[in-house]
Amino acid sequence: METIATRPKSLTDLQFTYCPGCLHGVAHRLIAEVMDELDMRDNTMGVAPVGCSVFAYKFFNCDMAEAAHGRAPAVATGMKRARPSMHVFTYQGDGDLAAIGTAEIIHAANRGEKITRFFVNNAIYGMTGGQMAPTSLPGMKTSTSPYGRDTDDVGFPIKVSELMSALEAPYYIERVSLLTPQDIIKAKKAVRKALLFNKEGRGFSMVEFLSTCPTNWGLDAIESLEWAKENMLPYFPLGVYRDKSVEEA
Amino acid sequence: MGEKVLMKGNEAVAEAAIRAGCRLYFAYPITPQSELIEYMARMMPKVDGTFLQASSEVAAINMVYGAAGCGRRVMTSSSSPGISLKMEGISYLAGANLPSVIVNVQRGGPGLGDIQPAQGDYFQATKGGGHGDYRLIVLAPSSVQEFADSASDAFDLADKYRIPVMILADGLLGQMMEPVEFKPAKTEAELAELDKQHLDWAMYQNKPEPNHHHHEINSLEIDPHELEKHVLKLDQKYKLIQKNEVKHEEYNVNEDNEILCVAFGTASRIVKSAIDQLKKEGHNVGLVRPITVWPYPSEAVLNAVSKNVKKVVVFELNLGQMVEDVRLAVNGKVPVDFMGKVGGLVFTPEEVKTKIEENL
Incomplete structure (x- = not known):
């Protein structure tokens, strides 16, 4: 029988631990497919975060480090400097990257570390049970903003791609969504660019995925996609925020 | 050389x-x-x-x-x-x-x-x-x-x-x-x-199947039974280190010591000066200087408390931290006294000498 679809060899055989309707699995698969397509797996090492994707170090089938909360960009810096010929990627959620790890990500980006960052933004802390994230939307109810995010009190959601693109060094920054099949096809193109630029040693690249959290948003899988389209897309506009390959061309 | x-x-x-x-x-x-x-x-x-x-x-x-x-x-x-x-x-x-x-x-x-x-x-x-x-x-x-x-x-x-x-x-x-x-x-x-030397566990260039490796650098064990195993394995390593890697220096330690001092690092240098001065004045004072402060040279401290030692005196540039390990080592055999200095100040050899003399 002809095999027409198979698991990417850049993923292990382990079953994902994600909730039904969660899009981490989609993001993992996109990254792994591109690693296979670019024949990068044997020259790639990754860093997993703390959060729902904490077990990413078990899922990607290459050498992986599990970092302390927010420290993935620093750990990846140490790895890249120790093994400069290897390609290094990090995978982080919004609490990990945009709250506790803000300093690490900004300075890794500012140094132009030749590393690929994958940033999954679903506007909530998932693993700890649905607390307010730095990217939770104005008015959004979470277990630590039970009356809705009050922007007078705790400020506005951080737009990470816009923030990073204020720096000189980053090579490529794009925000994509995982909310529709068409978006996923576009997201894969962004992942491909980000990993290719890494393979070519061009510089810091980051892909921000807009994602969902059906479990902690209290919605089913379909409703959560609709909620994200209505609420997240207007606040976090999709698009390329930096692409030096275009400028160079 | x-x-x-x-x-x-x-x-x-x-x-x-x-x-x-x-x-x-x-x-x-x-x-x-x-x-x-x-x-x-x-x-x-x-x-x-x-x-x-x-x-x-x-x-x-x-x-x-x-x-x-x-x-x-x-x-x-x-x-x-x-x-x-x-x-x-x-x-x-x-x-x-x-x-x-x-x-x-x-x-x-x-x-x-x-x-x-x-x-x-x-x-x-x-x-x-x-x-x-x-x-x-x-x-x-x-x-x-x-x-x-x-x-x-x-x-x-x-x-x-x-x-x-x-x-x-x-x-x-x-x-x-x-x-x-x-x-x-x-x-x-x-x-x-x-x-x-670390290729069996570290992260480095990979190989295609069947020699592909998936090394995980990790401290997470979500299953409590697995974490228990992990922590107990670490403990075995620590016990091995305690057995093999303890290091200390003995300075004028002998069977006729009246006082035994314990000090590490900078503090030990000043204690040595005081011991030299006391020796000239006819007093026999020894010093055990831990070189590894973990693992701690407990046995060396205890063994240095010879028959004439009346007291152990610990000198540190703090308010008494290593002295707890000395007390555990000496285990009540003789009294343990302490002198500390804080604020970023360093005691003088005279101050140390005076403290030892009080205990002679």
């Missing part, structure tokens, strides 16, 4: 680390260890090594985690407040069995304290400091020569046991100049050998 050069402790330990094969160094500036980071900034590019000034001590120790995970010799350094910031990362290094070297050029605390020499981080270094059940090997040099030698010892111990090793110095050792003789630098062939 090489020639002797006059050098500051901070620079000597940096030079010795490079000679021992350290090719990656990540740190953040802080007084009184600035000469160390500056030396690395100057010298690492000359040996094709990595020097990187991190955005914080937190970032620096996590860069160490990444580089150590790749099996390379890597070091960071700081002084007390910065070491506190590194404690998170140190716990992860211990949990993930990662060889690495951390230098603490201690200063006065708590909080911002001051920038003068102190030994107030003894508890932090030897009893944990970070979260969870873990240990570091902690070396406490007392001269610039020993500070330099401790670098290669630290890397060898770190590699032997896959453990973070701390060199617990202080502002005085860091800042003062003494003659130092360096061990020869590792050759290219020796460096290549070092890079091979």
